[in-house]
Amino acid sequence: xxxxxxxxxxxxxxxxxxxxxxxxxxxxxxxxxxxxxxxxxxxxxxxxxxxxxxxxxxxxxxxxxxxxxxxxxxxxxxxxxxxxxxxxxxxxxxxxxxxxxxxxxxxxxxxxxxxxxxxxxxxxxxxxxxxxxxxxxxxxxxxxxxxxxxxxxxxxxxxxxxxxxxxxxxxxxxxxxxxxxxxxxxxxxxxxxxxxxxxxxxxxxxxxxxxxxxxxxxxxxxxxxxxxxxxxxxxxxxxxxxxxxxxxxxxxxxxxxxxxxxxxxxxxxxxxxxxxxxxxxxxxxxxxxxxxxxxxxxxxxxxxxxxxxxxxxxxxxxxxxxxxxxxxxxxxxxxxxxxxxxxxxxxxxxxxxxxxxxxxxxxxxxxxxxxxxxxx
Numbered sequence: 001x002x003x004x005x006x007x008x009x010x011x012x013x014x015x016x017x018x019x020x021x022x023x024x025x026x027x028x029x030x031x032x033x034x035x036x037x038x039x040x041x042x043x044x045x046x047x048x049x050x051x052x053x054x055x056x057x058x059x060x061x062x063x064x065x066x067x068x069x070x071x072x073x074x075x076x077x078x079x080x081x082x083x084x085x086x087x088x089x090x091x092x093x094x095x096x097x098x099x100x101x102x103x104x105x106x107x108x109x110x111x112x113x114x115x116x117x118x119x120x121x122x123x124x125x126x127x128x129x130x131x132x133x134x135x136x137x138x139x140x141x142x143x144x145x146x147x148x149x150x151x152x153x154x155x156x157x158x159x160x161x162x163x164x165x166x167x168x169x170x171x172x173x174x175x176x177x178x179x180x181x182x183x184x185x186x187x188x189x190x191x192x193x194x195x196x197x198x199x200x201x202x203x204x205x206x207x208x209x210x211x212x213x214x215x216x217x218x219x220x221x222x223x224x225x226x227x228x229x230x231x232x233x234x235x236x237x238x239x240x241x242x243x244x245x246x247x248x249x250x251x252x253x254x255x256x257x258x259x260x261x262x263x264x265x266x267x268x269x270x271x272x273x274x275x276x277x278x279x280x281x282x283x284x285x286x287x288x289x290x291x292x293x294x295x296x297x298x299x300x301x302x303x304x305x306x307x308x309x310x311x312x313x314x315x316x317x318x319x320x321x322x323x324x325x326x327x328x329x330x331x332x333x334x335x336x337x338x339x340x341x342x343x344x345x346x347x348x349x350x351x352x353x354x355x356x357x358x359x360x361x362x363x364x365x366x367x368x369x370x371x372x373x374x375x376x
Contacts, residue, residue, distance in 0.1 A: 002074060003040035007099060008067025013039070014103050015156070024105035028079045035075035045070045054220055055213030059121050059159060062216060066099050069223045081148075083111040085166055094169040095233045097219040100124070100160040102153040109150065114165040115143040117151050120212045122158025124151050129198050140203045140211070140244070147198035161215045163237065173234060174241055203244060214240045263296065274312040275336030279305045313337070314350050321359040328355050 013034060018024050025033060034040050054062055072090065088111075089096045100117065108127055117124070118140040126135050127150045128143075135141065143149055145167055153160055165174070205211050218236030221229045266286055270277060282305075283290045297305050313335040320331045332343035347355050 001042075002044075002072045003035060003042060004045045005034065005040050005071055005073065006045065006067060007069045007071060008064075009039075010034070010071055011067070011101060014101055018103045024103055026079055026105050026107050027101055028076055029105070030101075031073045032075050032077055035073075040073060040075070044072075054216035055209075057216070063099075063159060066219075079107070081107070081109045083109055085111075085113045089113065089164050089166060093222065093230055093233075094166050094173070095218065095222065095230070095237050096164045097215065097222050097233070098162050098164075099219075100151055100153060100162045102156065102158070104152060106150055106152055108148045110146055110148050112145050113167050114145065114170045116161075116163040116165070117141045117143070118161045118163070118211065118215060120159045120161060120208065120215070122153075122155060122160075124153045124158060124160050126151055128200060135202075138205050138208050138211075140205060142201040142203075144199045147200060149198075149200075161219065163215065163218070165237070169234070173238065205244070205247075207247070210243065211240065214243070263300065266293075266296075267301075270308065271312065274309050275334070277309065309336075310346065310350075314347065317343070317347060317355070318358070321355055322363045331355070 010030070014025065014030050017030070017033070031040075054065065057065065074087075106127065117126070117135070119135045119137050121137055123134055123136050126133050126141060129148055151160065151162070214236055218233045218240070221233040221236065266282070269285070270282065279290055279294060282288075283293045286293070288296070294305055297303075297308060301308055303311070317331055317335045320326050320334065324331075326334070328344065329340040332338075332340045335343070337343035337346070344355055347358070351358055353361070
C-alpha cells in the first residue's frame, strides 16, 4: 500500500532526526520510521507541479518548489543492499528523478537500473566500490547497473539531482545517442553495457545553468499525472544526453576494474590523431607494450586498432562528403589516405558505392549522417 508525504516534510524529519540523535537513517529506514509514527498520509496529496518552466528559478526558489512535490512511499521494515527498479521507479514511468535526500546514513548498494547523479549546487560524497571522491557543482556521474555505490550530502545548501532510468529504456532510447562517430561514444557503450563489473562515467560541465534547466523540467514532469508526462520526461533527458555527449565528452573520467584512469586519454588521443597514428607510436607515447595496448583497445571498444582507425576515417569522410564541396582527393588527404584511389577502394568496400555516388545520394538530403557499414 502506498503512503504519501511531501519532499519538504520528509527532508525535515531526516534532518531533525540527525540533529536530535546524531544518527542518520537511510531513505527506507526513515520511511518506516514515519509510518510507525503515523506521519504518512493514507490518501494521495494533490500538490502537483504547475504547468510552467522551472529553469529561471533561483536555486532557493526551486528547492522550495520541490518541497511541495509529493512522494509516494511503501513502508518496509527491512533495508536491502540490492535495490530493484520496481522498488523505486513508479509503475508506467521510464524515467524518475528525485532531489537526493540530505543527511542520509552511508550505505553502499546496487541496483538493476541506470542512475545519474548531477550536482547542481554545493557538493556531495560519492562512495564507489573502494573509491571515495567529492563531487562538486557541475559534475555528473552515470552509474551502471550492478555497481556498489552511495551518495551522501552533508549540508542544507547542496542540491543533487538523482535520475533513475529503467535499463530497458536506457538500452532502447539512449544508447542510440552513443553510437555516433565520436570514439568516446564507442567506449561509453562498451563500459556501460555489461553487468559483470562496476563502472561509472564522470563528466564535468561548466554550463550548470543549462543542465539545471533541463533536469528541473524533466523532474517536474515526473510528478505530473497526465498522459504526456512520461514521454516529456524521456525527451528532456534525451536532450540532456545529447548536450552532454556533444559538448562535454572530453571531460570524461571513469572507473574500471582493470584499467587505469588514463584510458579515456588514450581514446581522445586516437580521436585527434587517427589520420597518421600507428599502434607503435601510440604504445610508445603512453608507455604500453603494443600487444597489451591492442588487447585493451579490443576489450573496450569492441574492435582492433586497425578497424578502429578505419571506422574513424570513414565516419569523417562521410561527414565531409555530405556537408562540404571538398574534392575527393582533398577528403582522402584529410582522413589520412595517401591517394584518392586507395581511399575510394576502402570506401567502396565499406559502403558498396563510390564516394561520388554516396555524395550524390545523400548530400542535401534529410538523412545526412548515415550509419557506418555493419561489420567494420
